[in-house]
Amino acid sequence: MTLLTHPETWITDHEIPVGTWSTDFVNFVKNNFQGFFDGLSNVLGFLLDGTTSILHAVPALLLIVIFAALTYVFKKSWRMALFVFLALLFILNQGYWDRTLETISLIVYATLACMAIGVPIGIAAAHRPALYRVLRPVLDMMQTLPTFVYLIPTLVLFGLGSVPGLISAIVFVVPTPIRLTYIGISNVPRPLIEAGQAFGASPTELLWKVEIPAALPTILAGLTQVIMLSLSMVVIAALVGAGGLGEPVVEAMETVQIGKGFTSGLAIVIVAVILDRVFRPSQESTNA
Amino acid sequence: MSFAAKFEAVDILFPGSADRGARGRMTMALAELDAGKTRNDIIGSTGIVVGAADVNLEVEQGEIFVLMGLSGSGKTTVLRALNGLNTISRGRITIRHGDELVDMSNPPPATLRRLRNQAVSMVFQQFALLPWRTVRRNVELGLELRKMKPAEMRASVDQWLDRVGLLQWADKHASELSGGMQQRVGLARALVTNPDILLMDEPFSALDPLIRNKLQDELLQLQRTVQKTIIFVTHDLDEALKIGNRIAIMKDGRVIQVGKPEDIVLRPATDYVAEFVAHMNPLTAIRAASLMRPIGALRAPDGAHHFNDNQDYALHLDNSGQLIALHRDGAAAPFHQPQPGVRCPQGSTGIVTGQHLLKDIVEIRQQTTRPVLVADNGRIVGCIGTTEILDALTQAGRADYRDNTAATN
Numbered sequence: 001m002t003l004l005t006h007p008e009t010w011i012t013d014h015e016i017p018v019g020t021w022s023t024d025f026v027n028f029v030k031n032n033f034q035g036f037f038d039g040l041s042n043v044l045g046f047l048l049d050g051t052t053s054i055l056h057a058v059p060a061l062l063l064i065v066i067f068a069a070l071t072y073v074f075k076k077s078w079r080m081a082l083f084v085f086l087a088l089l090f091i092l093n094q095g096y097w098d099r100t101l102e103t104i105s106l107i108v109y110a111t112l113a114c115m116a117i118g119v120p121i122g123i124a125a126a127h128r129p130a131l132y133r134v135l136r137p138v139l140d141m142m143q144t145l146p147t148f149v150y151l152i153p154t155l156v157l158f159g160l161g162s163v164p165g166l167i168s169a170i171v172f173v174v175p176t177p178i179r180l181t182y183i184g185i186s187n188v189p190r191p192l193i194e195a196g197q198a199f200g201a202s203p204t205e206l207l208w209k210v211e212i213p214a215a216l217p218t219i220l221a222g223l224t225q226v227i228m229l230s231l232s233m234v235v236i237a238a239l240v241g242a243g244g245l246g247e248p249v250v251e252a253m254e255t256v257q258i259g260k261g262f263t264s265g266l267a268i269v270i271v272a273v274i275l276d277r278v279f280r281p282s283q284e285s286t287n288a
Numbered sequence: 289m290s291f292a293a294k295f296e297a298v299d300i301l302f303p304g305s306a307d308r309g310a311r312g313r314m315t316m317a318l319a320e321l322d323a324g325k326t327r328n329d330i331i332g333s334t335g336i337v338v339g340a341a342d343v344n345l346e347v348e349q350g351e352i353f354v355l356m357g358l359s360g361s362g363k364t365t366v367l368r369a370l371n372g373l374n375t376i377s378r379g380r381i382t383i384r385h386g387d388e389l390v391d392m393s394n395p396p397p398a399t400l401r402r403l404r405n406q407a408v409s410m411v412f413q414q415f416a417l418l419p420w421r422t423v424r425r426n427v428e429l430g431l432e433l434r435k436m437k438p439a440e441m442r443a444s445v446d447q448w449l450d451r452v453g454l455l456q457w458a459d460k461h462a463s464e465l466s467g468g469m470q471q472r473v474g475l476a477r478a479l480v481t482n483p484d485i486l487l488m489d490e491p492f493s494a495l496d497p498l499i500r501n502k503l504q505d506e507l508l509q510l511q512r513t514v515q516k517t518i519i520f521v522t523h524d525l526d527e528a529l530k531i532g533n534r535i536a537i538m539k540d541g542r543v544i545q546v547g548k549p550e551d552i553v554l555r556p557a558t559d560y561v562a563e564f565v566a567h568m569n570p571l572t573a574i575r576a577a578s579l580m581r582p583i584g585a586l587r588a589p590d591g592a593h594h595f596n597d598n599q600d601y602a603l604h605l606d607n608s609g610q611l612i613a614l615h616r617d618g619a620a621a622p623f624h625q626p627q628p629g630v631r632c633p634q635g636s637t638g639i640v641t642g643q644h645l646l647k648d649i650v651e652i653r654q655q656t657t658r659p660v661l662v663a664d665n666g667r668i669v670g671c672i673g674t675t676e677i678l679d680a681l682t683q684a685g686r687a688d689y690r691d692n693t694a695a696t697n
Binding site: 189191192194195196197198199200201202205209210213214216 | 397403404405406409410412415417418420429432433434477481
């Protein structure tokens with residue numbers, strides 16, 4: 001009877017328990033696979049914190065010189081090496097050195113994980129159109145879902161610390177290498193594929209000798225984006241206790257410290273600029 | 289001569305979309321094809337494109353076999369069936385690989401890979417070089433896929449780079465080369481595997497005419513030493529006539545005539561072929577044997593054969609047909625055998641073979657200012673004067689050539 005007189009009330013009274021379902025699902029996973037998630041959490045935590053400790057163990061000035069030298073080796077540019085040197089000195093000067101190291105190890109592992117997961121999935125999707133049709137809405141969802149939404153179950157499953165920060169970064173970033181690898185592999189010119197086939201390449205040989213080299217510029221463009229997107233997750237990672245450069249930002253926000261907010265923000269920007277300049281493929285290496 | 293590749297009643301149909309009904313539509317399309325329906329009917333009722341229908345061909349070892357037709361005629365479709373880039377819907381393709389005969393009608397993947405790697409290689413229209421590799425690394429591709437070590441392949445790779453004149457470019461990237469050079473890399477890449485059959489899919493179409501001509505000459509030059517079976521696709525009749533030992537003309541997926549270049553030019557099987565031939569360039573298509581006036585047709589009032597337009601030349605032959613002496617207006621006249629690239633002496637009659645092209649004969653005629661004689665193994669078989677050249681150029685006397693060719697064959 002209420003259905004006829006007050007249809008809205010009937011609808012609100014019979015709420016579909018989506019929220020309960022998702023809670024049940026996360027609890028179910030937690031109760032049944034806790035061992036797995038604990039193990040994963042321990043391994044990732046060990047890697048992340050271990051890397052940070054190793055970086056900590058190196059004197060800051062020496063590490064800055066090493067970073068500047070590596071920049072010179074990769075980029076063959078004195079100017080860029082000098083920029084890296086001065087920029088890192090500035091971060092040290094502002095007191096964000098330890099946080100920067102935490103952020104760097106988070107980015108390194110997030111990037112490695114995203115490329116290790118994203119590139120093979122992208123290749124598989126390019127070879128199987130049906131897989132890509134299924135994958136596309138999932139990727140769209142991963143990129144549009146607000147980060148905080150999956151931060152909660154990540155916290156439940158992995159606890160506080162650097163690991164949930166890493167996992168959230170991966171969830172947010174991994175669609176990018178998948179998409180870019182998919183685009184790169186699908187756009188390999190048909191004649192090149194046929195040339196490989198015509199000389200007797202097996203599907204695996206075709207992948208390694210033709211498809212991946214042809215798609216490499218696009219895949220490398222994906223790498224740069226992965227690094228930048230991982231960096232964009234530092235503040236959110238800090239909310240779940242991952243430390244890093246996001247932490248002073250969060251503190252500054254909570255305590256309304258304009259100066260601290262500005263300097264920590266500046267440190268993030270500096271790290272971003274360095275990573276972008278150093279990892280963006282140069283013109284020659286794209287052609288080669 | 290045994291065959292290198294054989295097509296028996298081969299049909300190649302493209303299913304379009306691979307949905308659930310594809311199989312049924314394919315059966316229907318084949319039935320319609322058997323019922324004599326045209327390509328357009330079949331695509332209308334089933335959505336299936338007939339790429340090639342009822343192709344029967346035998347390509348002999350060591351010949352350059354040209355598949356010739358306009359775009360959409362099915363020539364590339366047939367070519368690509370030979371290395372499995374197109375799958376055949378019905379019929380049988382057999383190739384000879386060394387001493388074995390292999391069924392190439394959709395073989396299992398491992399066999400197909402082995403044959404592609406060892407028996408059949410391909411030169412592509414758009415070169416299809418791997419742009420991130422150097423020239424040498426591009427040529428290595430086939431050998432690399434044989435799991436050969438770089439040190440082992442170095443010698444043969446460099447030998448082929450040298451033969452196509454690109455050894456000093458070996459360490460450049462493929463993309464730094466001009467189109468003509470890129471296609472030479474494509475040729476070296478295809479030949480370094482020492483295949484039984486070389487497939488060439490419009491290899492020179494993407495090049496400008498001068499380079500195209502040059503590469504055609506280089507290919508013919510190369511063929512004299514490698515003696516490969518080459519299957520060559522082109523839409524250009526002049527190229528087909530120049531390159532081909534035999535030519536198959538295709539239209540709407542079917543082969544409508546197979547024959548030597550002269551057969552195609554002089555005895556077109558259908559109006560379609562005749563129309564094609566009407567647009568060819570006679571200079572590079574007609575050969576001495578087709579355009580000469582045969583010795584039997586010359587006036588021989590006094591034991592000597594008189595020729596030229598005003599009968600001022602007399603040929604004195606021995607019983608076997610060898611030339612003993614040549615007289616002009618009663619006086620002995622010089623003669624010689626023209627060599628390629630050497631200017632003929634003025635006033636000396638050139639003696640050519642039946643294989644010389646009209647283009648060469650015009651050049652010799654112009655340099656010597658004398659008529660040209662045609663010899664077959666030292667035996668004089670005919671002569672070519674201004675009348676014969678002009679007739680050939682205007683194709684006015686085609687009926688005559690047919691009779692002549694019949695007489696000399």
